[in-house]
Amino acid sequence: MSSALLVLSAFLASAVETVEALTIVLAAGVARGWRSALAGLGAALLALAVVVVALGPALTVVPLRDLRLFVGALLLVFGLQWLRKAILRAAGFKALHDEQAVFAHELEGARGAAGVERAGVDWYGFTLAFKGVLLEGLEVAFIVVAFGSTQGSVPLAAAGAALAVVLVGAVGVAVRAPLARVPENAIKFAVGVLLTSFGIFWAGEGAGVRWPGSDAALLAVVAFVVAASGVLVVRLRRDRPRLLALEADA
């Protein structure tokens, strides 16, 4: 069961980050040429693969309890960032992520930048695609390494992430436009819930907790985090006018 959740988490996190990376690569390709954009994409994917291949096996030599404590704490801090932003978006306190608007913004910036050629490619297009893919992908690499090493299967987590990259990439090549219809905000909410739940579960185990029902308790933790997040969204939505009025008075 936890292996299925592991693959699902890696897949969803990778899907949402790939959608965002695709938007940046598309903007770089359309504005600066596909040669430089694809070179940047390839270089970033190579760098991410090196991170996963180097860090994954290195973490497996750490004793499992220490690893779960460390990785659980990191996932919890990291996951709470995702969940906080997702709840703020769902409750109307933060703008929803709009892939079309991001594409237009990146396109405008890329078209206005001066052209400098290095190593046979347009340097702005290369670095735009490279940085975009590397930064979006770093979160996925972190999740793959953290989940995979703690669960004892980096390849399984990497396969879940790679499947999302292939699927989103194929759709992106087919439509040649930002994937604005992908429910990114809902997926980010789900990823935030899963990261936070795994963080609670593993950090607890690392701190000496024996969960009732053993691994099956993970599902109960996920259900609890989903329910609590839902309550927080409803409560913040209800209190939004009052909170905004208080903020305006301050």
Next chain:
Amino acid sequence: MSRIAAFGRFWWGFVVGDDWTTAVAVVALIGSTDALAHDAVNAWWLLPPAVVAALYASLRRAIRR
């Protein structure tokens, strides 16, 4: 030196984000769970509600900003 500082800032922002108090709360909660386990208390009930409380406090701070 500035490159090292920028590198540190990047990783701080990447993992901790814009609310360091949540990270401190998480470390304190895990430490408390560990301390209870050393006293033979199986505190499985502590982390889930306490993490949600830390999340709620973080949300309120984000809204006030």
